[in-house]
Amino acid sequence: MSYDYLVKSLQKQLEDFKSDVKEESFGEVIEVGDGIAKVSGLSDVMSSEMLEFETSDGEKIYGVVLNLEEYSVGAIIFGEYKNLKEGDKVRRTERILEVPVGEAVVGRVVNPLGEPVDGKGDIKSNQFYPVEKIAPGVIARQSVGEPLKTGIKVIDSIIPIGKGQRELIIGDRQTGKTALAIDTIINQKGKDVICIYVAVGQKESKIAKIVGKLEETGAMEHTTIVLAGASDSASMAYIAPYAGVAMGEYFMDQGKDVLVIYDDLSKHAVAYRQISLLLKRPPGREAYPGDVFYIHSRLLERAAKMSEKEGGGSLTALPIIETQAGDISAYIPTNVISITDGQIFLETDLFYKGVRPALNAGLSVSRVGSAAQVKAMKKVAGKLKLDLAQFRELEAFAQFGSDLDESTRKQIARGTRITEILKQGQYNPIPQPKQVAIIYAATNGYLDELPVENLDAFEEKLFAKLDNEAKDILDNIEKTGELSESDEEKLKKLIAELVDMEEKLSDNKEEESAKKEEDKKEEDK
Amino acid sequence: MKKDQAKILARGVYTAIAEKGKNEVESIVNNFLAYLKDHRLNFLIPSILEELENIYLDEKGIVKTTVSSKDKLAEKEVKQISDLVSQKSGKVVQVKETEDKDLIGGAVIRYEDKVIDLSIKKQLKNLAKQLAS
Numbered sequence: 001m002s003y004d005y006l007v008k009s010l011q012k013q014l015e016d017f018k019s020d021v022k023e024e025s026f027g028e029v030i031e032v033g034d035g036i037a038k039v040s041g042l043s044d045v046m047s048s049e050m051l052e053f054e055t056s057d058g059e060k061i062y063g064v065v066l067n068l069e070e071y072s073v074g075a076i077i078f079g080e081y082k083n084l085k086e087g088d089k090v091r092r093t094e095r096i097l098e099v100p101v102g103e104a105v106v107g108r109v110v111n112p113l114g115e116p117v118d119g120k121g122d123i124k125s126n127q128f129y130p131v132e133k134i135a136p137g138v139i140a141r142q143s144v145g146e147p148l149k150t151g152i153k154v155i156d157s158i159i160p161i162g163k164g165q166r167e168l169i170i171g172d173r174q175t176g177k178t179a180l181a182i183d184t185i186i187n188q189k190g191k192d193v194i195c196i197y198v199a200v201g202q203k204e205s206k207i208a209k210i211v212g213k214l215e216e217t218g219a220m221e222h223t224t225i226v227l228a229g230a231s232d233s234a235s236m237a238y239i240a241p242y243a244g245v246a247m248g249e250y251f252m253d254q255g256k257d258v259l260v261i262y263d264d265l266s267k268h269a270v271a272y273r274q275i276s277l278l279l280k281r282p283p284g285r286e287a288y289p290g291d292v293f294y295i296h297s298r299l300l301e302r303a304a305k306m307s308e309k310e311g312g313g314s315l316t317a318l319p320i321i322e323t324q325a326g327d328i329s330a331y332i333p334t335n336v337i338s339i340t341d342g343q344i345f346l347e348t349d350l351f352y353k354g355v356r357p358a359l360n361a362g363l364s365v366s367r368v369g370s371a372a373q374v375k376a377m378k379k380v381a382g383k384l385k386l387d388l389a390q391f392r393e394l395e396a397f398a399q400f401g402s403d404l405d406e407s408t409r410k411q412i413a414r415g416t417r418i419t420e421i422l423k424q425g426q427y428n429p430i431p432q433p434k435q436v437a438i439i440y441a442a443t444n445g446y447l448d449e450l451p452v453e454n455l456d457a458f459e460e461k462l463f464a465k466l467d468n469e470a471k472d473i474l475d476n477i478e479k480t481g482e483l484s485e486s487d488e489e490k491l492k493k494l495i496a497e498l499v500d501m502e503e504k505l506s507d508n509k510e511e512e513s514a515k516k517e518e519d520k521k522e523e524d525k
Numbered sequence: 526m527k528k529d530q531a532k533i534l535a536r537g538v539y540t541a542i543a544e545k546g547k548n549e550v551e552s553i554v555n556n557f558l559a560y561l562k563d564h565r566l567n568f569l570i571p572s573i574l575e576e577l578e579n580i581y582l583d584e585k586g587i588v589k590t591t592v593s594s595k596d597k598l599a600e601k602e603v604k605q606i607s608d609l610v611s612q613k614s615g616k617v618v619q620v621k622e623t624e625d626k627d628l629i630g631g632a633v634i635r636y637e638d639k640v641i642d643l644s645i646k647k648q649l650k651n652l653a654k655q656l657a658s
Contacts, residue, residue, distance in 0.1 A: 017652055023613070024640045041638035071529045 027090040029053065030072060033278045035081060035233035037063060039073045039090045048132060051075055052091040055083045062113070063090075064097050064239075067279050074279045076235035078113055098128035099243045101250035106194060109211060109225040112240040114247075117227060118211075129246040131239055135301035142307045144341075147372040148259065148316050151187030151429025152180065154357060154422040157381040157439055158388070159344060159364050162372030163257050163314040164305025168336055170321045170328060171346030175358050177320045179426050180344065181261045182210060184318065186219045187429035193257045195223040198244035200237050201267035204229045213427065237271035245302050248315050252304070255311035260303070264320040265296060269332045286331045296332075297339050328363075342366035356423055361388050374481035376436045383443040384418060391415025410448070417447045420455045433477035434463050440483075441495045450502055462498055470494055531569050534561075535576035539584075588616040593625040594632040602632075610636050 027041030037053070045051070051063040061084065067074030077084065099114035104125040109118035116123050144162035161167045169177045185195045199207050207227055214220040224247055228240035241262045248258040262268070269292055276289035284290050296319075303317035319340065321333050326348065328337065337343055342365045351358035373381070390411055397404060398412050421442045424430065438459055441447055450458060466474055473487045483491075538557050542550045561567055582589060590610050592598065598606075607618040614636065625633070630645035 013656060014652075017655055021641060021643055024642070025638055026640050027638060043638055069529075071532050 025092045027073065029084060029086055029088045029090060032077075032081060032084050032086070034274070035077055035235045036275060036278045037075050037077055037081070037084060037090075039075060040071065042073050042090065042092060045073055045092055048096060050093045050095050050097050052093055053077065053084055054089045054091070056085060056088060057083070059083060062093075062097075064235075066275070067281075076238065076275055077233070078235055078239075079233075081233065097131045097239065099131055099246050100125035100127065101129045101247050102127045105224050105247055106222065107220055107224070109207070109227055111232070112226060112228050112236050112243040114243065127250065129250055131242045131246050133246065133249065133302070135298065136304045136306065136310070140306055140310045141304050144305050144368045144372055146305075146314070147369075147374060147377075148184075148193070148257075149187060149191070149432055150180075150184040151431065152183055152357060153424055153430060153435050153439070154359050154361070155180075155344065156432060156435055157377060157422075158361055158385055159342065159359075159366040160369035160373045160377070161316065161318075161366060162305075162369045163316055164303060165342070165366070165368055165372075166300045166303045166317040166319065166340040167366060167369070168319050168321060168340040168343040169346070170323060170333060170337070170343050171358070172323055172326055172348050175346040175348055175351050176356060176426075177322070177346060178206075178210070178263055180346075180357055181263060181318055181320065182213065183427060183429050184259065185214065185223055185261070186217045186427060188222060188259060189217070189219050193222065193259055194248070194251045195219070196226065196244045196248050196258065196260045197223060198226045198228075198241050198260065198262045200228050200240050200262065200264060201230050201271065202227070202263060204231075217427065234271040234274040237268060238275055241265070241268055241299050245299060245315070245317075249302065252306060252313035252315045253311065255306075255313045257313065258315045260315060260317050262299075262317065262319040264322050265336055266322045266332050269296070288331060292332070293335050293339075296336055300336075300339050341368045354423070355419060356425075362392060374432065374477075376477045376481055376483040377432065377439075379483055380436055380439045380443055384439055387411075387414050387418055387443060391418070413448050414442075414445065416452055417450075417455060418442050420452050421447070421459060423456075430463075431474075431478070433474040434466065436477055436483060437466055437473070437491060437495075438462060440488075440491060444492075446495050446499050450499065451506065454502065454506070458498070458502060461502075462495065465494060465498060530566075531572035531576050534566075534569065535573045535580055538573070539577060539580045582619070586616045587619050588614050588636050589621065590618050590634060590636040591621050591623060592632055592634050593623045593628065595624065595626055595628050595630055597624065598622065598632065606632070606634055610634065613639075 025042055025044055027039040029037050030040045031038035039051070042051075045065055045068070047065055047068055049065050051065060053061040053063055055061065061077060061079045061081065063075040063077045065073055065075050099112075100123055102125045104123045105114065108116055108120065108123060110123065111117050114123065144164045146163045147156075148161045148163045148165070150156055150161060155161065159167075169180055171177050181197070185197065188195055197210070204227075207225065207229070211220065211225060214223055226240050226244040226247070228236040244262070245260055248260045251258045269288060272292060272295055273288050277283060277287065281289045300317055300319060303315045305314040306312055319336060321336050323330065323333055328334070328345070343363075345360045345363040346358045347360045348358070350360060370378075391414065394408055394412055395415065397408065404412070421438055441462065447455060447458070470490060473491055476487055477483060538553070541553050541557075545553070561570065588610065590607065592603065592606055603620055603622065607620050611618045618636075628644040628646050629649070631643045631648070633644050634641040
């Protein structure tokens with residue numbers, strides 16, 4: 001670059017420079033609290049407008065107006081509010097809070113303002129979406145009709161989730177709520193679904209672990225993590241879900257499918273309670289402010305399946321709620337249960353019994369998902385639900401063992417085997433066709449004679465056999481979503497063969513162990 | 526909080542003493558001071574006085590304007606500024622001039638909660654912003 005060129009371009013820049021002087025509104029900070037500020041002046045400011053605070057050493061901090069009062073304005077502050085002092089200048093920006101959206105944020109970890117926190121450089125995006133936006137109306141939507149495959153057997157079979165649905169994941173701490181969400185993200189790999197994981201008030205170590213796992217499985221390529229950590233201010237936690245859904249809405253408007261996970265909304269409600277109390281809004285039940293229902297309903301209402309005219313995109317929401325000692329009748333859990341289209345209820349007792357995912361099939365429902373289930377799954381899952389429900393009624397009698405009549409014993413045997421095959425390890429999503437195969441085997445009684453502890457190994461063998469010998473069955477189910485009669489015959493034969501082999505194997509083992517015992521006895525003699 | 530309280534009290538006293546005779550005003554003010562003492566609000570007196578002045582100016586339709594500049598402005602310029610502000614606010618303008626060496630040149634006009642920044646400092650800042658982007 002020559003010297004002349006530099007001078008010339010500078011000259012051009014200077015010629016273009018037009019200084020337009022505008023009348024600006026300004027105010028003064030009169031009070032600073034934990035993440036909030038009271039500002040005097042600014043008589044013409046709008047609600048939820050962005051403010052620019054300037055500290056005495058010239059640093060700029062942003063805030064958002066929440067309260068408009070007679071003599072002052074209440075605002076939340078994003079960022080380091082400790083440098084803010086009474087008397088600092090506040091300027092209007094005449095803008096609503098926005099976050100960067102687009103391909104540039106995919107694969108990144110960002111804070112609720114859209115600034116990167118993963119050390120991978122700036123986010124270059126020239127598109128912004130407002131954080132608060134009115135949800136799509138009736139005309140723009142269509143009913144849920146496409147499945148969102150979670151890759152988790154028990155969910156895809158009994159409580160299926162559709163694209164555009166809102167399904168709550170609820171349970172005590174340490175019951176595997178986040179694990180379900182992460183498995184679902186991992187399963188979206190290669191399915192053209194953009195995932196957004198919003199972490200509200202989570203430990204940063206946990207997020208680092210999640211990011212590591214997602215990178216390892218290659219799922220980070222289609223995932224954005226919006227992080228408001230446990231040490232970030234309450235105002236960050238409060239806007240994080242809205243920032244996350246705004247990033248998702250961009251892709252939905254492009255006609256793509258989006259999955260947004262809010263982990264978790266209990267902490268979000270607590271952050272909002274803190275802000276509200278500091279702004280001196282009156283407390284209500286459990287000290288939450290009166291509009292705590294509305295903050296969640298307006299957030300979850302933004303999940304939608306758009307009509308074909310609007311591009312046909314979808315935004316599925318999986319909010320997570322943490323209960324205290326299994327109490328789902330507390331304020332926030334009941335609120336969110338009533339907002340969502342169903343819930344997945346996880347229980348500590350089941351978790352420690354070794355049923356993982358620790359899903360309570362009786363209390364979990366999906367109100368719209370069954371419309372979205374593929375035919376093959378519907379065919380095998382109908383019987384599964386019935387068997388499980390009957391098993392639950394009889395479970396109490398299971399301990400009487402031999403005193404029961406033949407049909408009850410059979411029912412219990414079926415139930416325990418179904419419970420067993422619905423267990424699934426973490427980070428191990430299973431593709432739908434394989435799920436259909438193993439559930440087909442269980443509900444049609446092929447596994448009733450096998451010992452329960454061998455089922456895990458049997459499942460692995462069945463999957464391996466399907467991969468090696470009958471890939472066409474899997475492909476057909478994947479493609480058409482149906483289990484055709486000829487495929488069903490083939491599957492039957494395959495399962496029967498495998499069961500025979502298992503039985504022979506276990507017979508051999510029994511014989512062997514019997515022989516050994518005899519040998520031992522003889523030796524003893 | 527302090528400011529809100531002072532504003533509310535000042536507004537109350539002002540309405541109480543408006544259009545009253547001299548003797549009445551004196552007794553009202555004495556009562557008011559006794560009230561402040563009883564409620565341990567004496568520390569608010571300076572801000573109440575300030576607010577009373579603001580209310581008075583507001584009622585009379587006068588707007589206080591501060592003009593900061595590097596050097597003292599010519600009378601003609603001050604006149605221009607006060608005309609501009611009175612045109613914008615529709616009120617009578619009372620100009621107070623201050624000097625601020627940091628501004629390099631030009632002037633900053635402040636009235637009510639508005640700022641019109643005509644200083645060289647601000648323009649240089651704008652230029653820097655444009656060149657950076």
